[in-house]
Amino acid sequence: MSAPAQPGSPPAGLRKGATRHDHIVEDIRSFIVDGRWPPGFQLPVETDLAERYGVSRMTMNKALGQLAREGFLVRRKKSGTQVAQPRAESAVVAIADIRDEVRRSGRAHRFHLLARRARPGREEDALLLGDAPGSREVLWLQGLHLADDHPFCFETRLINPDAAEGAKEQDFADLAPGAWLLGAVPWSVASHRVRAVNATAAEAKLLELEVGEACLEIVRRTQAAGDWVTGVRLLYPGSEHQLVANFGPDAGGGPSRG
Amino acid sequence: MSAPAQPGSPPAGLRKGATRHDHIVEDIRSFIVDGRWPPGFQLPVETDLAERYGVSRMTMNKALGQLAREGFLVRRKKSGTQVAQPRAESAVVAIADIRDEVRRSGRAHRFHLLARRARPGREEDALLLGDAPGSREVLWLQGLHLADDHPFCFETRLINPDAAEGAKEQDFADLAPGAWLLGAVPWSVASHRVRAVNATAAEAKLLELEVGEACLEIVRRTQAAGDWVTGVRLLYPGSEHQLVANFGPDAGGGPSRG
DNA sequence: TAGTGGTCTAGACCACTCC
DNA sequence: GAGTGGTCTAGACCACTAG
Numbered sequence: 163m164s165a166p167a168q169p170g171s172p173p174a175g176l177r178k179g180a181t182r183h184d185h186i187v188e189d190i191r192s193f194i195v196d197g198r199w200p201p202g203f204q205l206p207v208e209t210d211l212a213e214r215y216g217v218s219r220m221t222m223n224k225a226l227g228q229l230a231r232e233g234f235l236v237r238r239k240k241s242g243t244q245v246a247q248p249r250a251e252s253a254v255v256a257i258a259d260i261r262d263e264v265r266r267s268g269r270a271h272r273f274h275l276l277a278r279r280a281r282p283g284r285e286e287d288a289l290l291l292g293d294a295p296g297s298r299e300v301l302w303l304q305g306l307h308l309a310d311d312h313p314f315c316f317e318t319r320l321i322n323p324d325a326a327e328g329a330k331e332q333d334f335a336d337l338a339p340g341a342w343l344l345g346a347v348p349w350s351v352a353s354h355r356v357r358a359v360n361a362t363a364a365e366a367k368l369l370e371l372e373v374g375e376a377c378l379e380i381v382r383r384t385q386a387a388g389d390w391v392t393g394v395r396l397l398y399p400g401s402e403h404q405l406v407a408n409f410g411p412d413a414g415g416g417p418s419r420g
Numbered sequence: 421m422s423a424p425a426q427p428g429s430p431p432a433g434l435r436k437g438a439t440r441h442d443h444i445v446e447d448i449r450s451f452i453v454d455g456r457w458p459p460g461f462q463l464p465v466e467t468d469l470a471e472r473y474g475v476s477r478m479t480m481n482k483a484l485g486q487l488a489r490e491g492f493l494v495r496r497k498k499s500g501t502q503v504a505q506p507r508a509e510s511a512v513v514a515i516a517d518i519r520d521e522v523r524r525s526g527r528a529h530r531f532h533l534l535a536r537r538a539r540p541g542r543e544e545d546a547l548l549l550g551d552a553p554g555s556r557e558v559l560w561l562q563g564l565h566l567a568d569d570h571p572f573c574f575e576t577r578l579i580n581p582d583a584a585e586g587a588k589e590q591d592f593a594d595l596a597p598g599a600w601l602l603g604a605v606p607w608s609v610a611s612h613r614v615r616a617v618n619a620t621a622a623e624a625k626l627l628e629l630e631v632g633e634a635c636l637e638i639v640r641r642t643q644a645a646g647d648w649v650t651g652v653r654l655l656y657p658g659s660e661h662q663l664v665a666n667f668g669p670d671a672g673g674g675p676s677r678g
Numbered sequence: 679t680a681g682t683g684g685t686c687t688a689g690a691c692c693a694c695t696c697c
Numbered sequence: 698g699a700g701t702g703g704t705c706t707a708g709a710c711c712a713c714t715a716g
Contacts, residue, residue, distance in 0.1 A: 240683085241682075250520050250602070252514065254515065255512065255614055344509070349455065350506065354663075355662050356513055358636040403616075439685065475687085476688065479687080484702090495701090497693070498697090500700090
């Protein structure tokens with residue numbers, strides 16, 4: 163551990179569009195990522211750093227707080243601020259929206275409804291919803307997402323008509339239920355589960371795969387105002403689809419508070 | 421859209437441990453998630469809200485800024501703050517650390533080295549690394565992660581000896597290279613890719629699966645100080661493994677700045 | 679008990695953007 | 698031009714905790 167370089171020398175030309183605390187965050191992060199400030203390195207106290215950077219303590223606090231939230235720093239009262247130990251190899255990946263994903267790849271998205279049924283809830287619905295929906299009526303759908311008219315994703319969905327006003331009147335012939343629900347249900351929270359499964363014969367035929375080919379299965383359960391809204395299973399050909407993430411250390415963050 | 425309830429009435433008993441802006445965030449978020457403030461709803465201006473909540477404008481700004489980062493609010497100068505339109509069905513999923521994951525399920529984690537080789541880089545290494553490593557020497561490893569002595573994850577890894585000091589001297593006989601690298605390389609950033617693949621004959625044998633069974637494949641590429649450090653392919657039995665997330669609307673956030 | 683971060687305030691200036 | 702959010706400041710008090 164050689165003597166680390168000193169921060170704070172005002173970089174003469176501030177980059178455009180960056181706030182002061184943004185600049186400080188990037189400056190200190192570069193010290194850490196470059197290894198000049200190794201894990202465990204003790205930073206000067208907030209007031210000192212604020213003086214060196216020529217900002218108020220609150221601005222400095224904002225910058226250090228952000229770096230702590232990102233996982234680069236550990237801050238404790240009395241003992242001060244240290245560079246964090248690199249953590250477990252964890253990360254987060256993003257699950258994109260189907261339409262966006264198709265369109266971003268330069269292809270045209272289309273939804274094709276395969277089946278639509280209004281029926282009483284069953285016990286097996288718990289596979290999609292987590293809990294059994296009871297005996298009240300549910301809306302059950304199956305459909306295929308197409309990219310340039312090629313199979314992209316096979317969708318199986320349950321909708322709670324009580325939570326999604328107008329669902330019973332929607333035929334979803336060409337409108338993806340996910341897109342419709344977006345406008346019909348104000349705000350919701352969802353949980354996700356990602357697995358790998360082998361395509362069944364029926365699924366393989368729909369997705370134009372060989373039977374047994376590996377597929378990525380995403381199950382999303384959506385709730386709003388305390389009631390379930392929808393549960394959906396999305397099946398992607400494993401060869402075609404992948405989840406991607408480009409992230410630093412943090413594997414948390416996000417609005418997990420709700 | 422009925423007249424929304426009014427915020428700001430101080431909730432008599434402040435919850436313990438919550439800061440003022442935390443309380444405001446949760447209060448407003450509940451208005452949005454409950455549907456009392458529908459998408460597009462125009463919020464009072466910052467100064468008004470600050471007065472109603474009995475806080476300074478900066479505290480109010482902190483709360484509203486957080487809600488905007490989380491995706492619940494959209495803020496524009498002059499036109500003010502509105503409840504955001506629910507966005508595309510996107511989300512984030514967490515990739516956990518292997519040891520943590522095994523231990524959290526109450527089982528014992530063990531790593532068993534299957535192969536270890538120091539050799540010049542090849543073109544095919546680009547599959548793991550993204551770029552070809554050139555002709556410099558790389559360290560190539562294969563091993564099995566066990567949970568209570570049952571196969572849990574099959575790992576194939578390349579290590580850059582120049583970036584990970586001491587790697588050549590490590591035999592990794594029982595030490596998972598990921599864990600070792602954590603302590604050997606100060607800080608790094610990684611990119612991830614998740615796919616579904618069919619197990620090959622060799623993989624199936626190692627993981628005690630049938631040939632062709634669907635597996636979750638995670639490829640992680642790690643860099644530090646501008647050079648690649650390691651590239652790893654983790655193969656999980658699809659039946660056993662799943663990625664899980666419980667998240668709200670936000671699919672971004674995180675330290676994507678780096 | 680003293681040092682540190684965590685938070686809050688009142689006021690200020692600026693930048694953007696809609697009218 | 699005026700209204701709004703974005704940011705910053707100087708100072709203050711508090712909570713936690715290591716010594």
